[in-house]
Amino acid sequence: MKPGNSVLSSYGTTIFETMSRLAAEHGAVNLGQGFPEGLEPPALLDRLARAAAEGPHQYPSMMGLPALRRAVAAHEARFWGLDLDPMAETMVTSGATEALAACLFGLIEPGDEVVLIEPLYDSYLPIIRRAGGVPRLVRIAPPDWRLPLDDLAAAFGPRTKLLLLNSPTNPAGKVYGADELAALAALLERHDAVAVCDEVYEHLVYDCGRHLPLMALPGMRERCLKIGSAGKIFSLTGWKVGWITGCPALLAPVAKAHQYLTFTTPPELQAAVAWGLEEEAGYYTGLAGVLAARRDRLAAGLAAIGFGVLPAAGSYFLTADFRPLGFVGDDAAFCRHITTAAGVAAIPVGAFYQSADIAHFARFCFAKTDAAIDEAVARLARHFHRQG
């Protein structure tokens, strides 16, 4: 048999799936894959049930239900002051993952350079490479996750087509500030490049911090596509409803990719999300307060065991240095070890980098119930204190 596509075949199964399978096999508390527990908004589930009973159940427009497109535009205006034409500047996708793929397939021409900032969400590089793009990597690294502006400037050049930016960042929890975004905006203008902004954690910013979309900066309205995810906004990651907003000139080529990737997204899910964006704003604006308490609970528990826990300004992930525990081995070995021997799953932070030098941090998801967090901490404490 002839082989499959060589770019995609060169990747293994994603770390999230791998660790979740291992967690299930070993009955581990799963603080690995980023999905929330115990936070689903009941009114939205009722709304989905109603939409499922009432229908329709046939293909919606490839651009999305008008009600959802209007709700997305209203959401962007309300929270970020962005003035978008719902029928010309929004498109519904099957999750942010599809939105990312549609942006990358729709915009990249073979040989185009794409600037990315490590740590990288797992789908970025495979899709860029499959689209023929040439990645130019800059990195932020623990413990301070500082953006090296000189490296960034050096990564841009005449062949730069786009920047892919994730803020708030998975797994770093970094929320890019106004100065950093201004520097990025200046580079985009200087090199006539555009940005794809993965802002799925836009409402998950803690400690009085504030998310700022790159698109909201002067001159950036025509250079940015902004991606959102109902899965993250409503703690319903299985729903896979997302969207892209941006000016028609950028959105049009992306719609060409979307029409051949998924074409559309289940209508009852779109209807429920449209309702939720308008009527359940109290839920998602309150979520950061709920999650900050869980972050602090998990951080305190891990710190008491001896982990070097880094601050998390956004997203739902904590990064923890496990060297103080005396474990011998890299982050992949550590995460496998705690999953199988302590019954707690985490994700190696090195999985978000291309080179293997960042190898002593584990990512723990804190969007879990208090009971799950307490159980995970108790298991880790028993395990390491028994050894120590």
Ligand code: PMP
């Ligand atoms: N981008 C980032 C940074 C993510 O962490 C995730 C993961 N959930 C996604 C995109 C994908 O979102 P969705 O589930 O809506 O496809």
Ligand code: GLN
């Ligand atoms: N975004 C989630 C995470 O970072 C995982 C999504 C997935 O499994 N593809 O854990």
